Amino acid sequence: MEWAERYELGVGRMDDTHREFVDHYNALAAATPERFFECFDAFYAHTVAHFDQEDRWMVATNFPECHHAEHERVLAVMREVRQRVEQGDAFLGRRLVEELHPWFDQHVDTMDAALAYYLKEIGFDTETCSVPAGRKTACDSGHVEGGCGCALSA
Numbered sequence: 190m191e192w193a194e195r196y197e198l199g200v201g202r203m204d205d206t207h208r209e210f211v212d213h214y215n216a217l218a219a220a221t222p223e224r225f226f227e228c229f230d231a232f233y234a235h236t237v238a239h240f241d242q243e244d245r246w247m248v249a250t251n252f253p254e255c256h257h258a259e260h261e262r263v264l265a266v267m268r269e270v271r272q273r274v275e276q277g278d279a280f281l282g283r284r285l286v287e288e289l290h291p292w293f294d295q296h297v298d299t300m301d302a303a304l305a306y307y308l309k310e311i312g313f314d315t316e317t318c319s320v321p322a323g324r325k326t327a328c329d330s331g332h333v334e335g336g337c338g339c340a341l342s343a
């Protein structure tokens with residue numbers, strides 16, 4: 190997977206994390222059978238932290254839940270596959286790696302793009318995880334203008 194300009198969403202911390210995601214992904218895709226589990230494990234740990242970071246920003250800004258739910262869904266699959274890889278089923282692990290590339294493209298284009306747009310819009314500070322005083326975090330209906338990026342909001 191090559192880093193592409195389309196992955197650049199303009200929120201520094203998010204872009205850095207996504208760059209790391211691509212690096213981990215590539216290390217895993219190129220891993221020898223002996224190192225596959227180790228790389229899978231590192232990739233999984235990074236993904237937990239990656240999603241957790243976005244989830245914290247979403248909680249802090251009252252962002253709609255569907256993005257968090259999507260993270261949970263993916264982590265549940267990864268956890269299960271991680272266990273199978275640990276037991277020696279690398280095939281399933283390799284299959285998941287293949288699936289995760291189109292998943293990442295689509296997730297960045299939709300949910301992460303919507304979150305990044307929203308965070309920039311409200312002036313969210315990712316360093317302090319806070320919104321400037323007096324700024325509204327979500328509209329009264331609980332929905333974000335332009336949608337939250339999930340299929341239901343399209």
Ligand SMILES: [Fe+2]
Pocket residue numbers: 207239243301
């Ligand atoms: Fe992300």
Ligand SMILES: [Fe+2]
Pocket residue numbers: 240243256260296300301
């Ligand atoms: Fe995300």
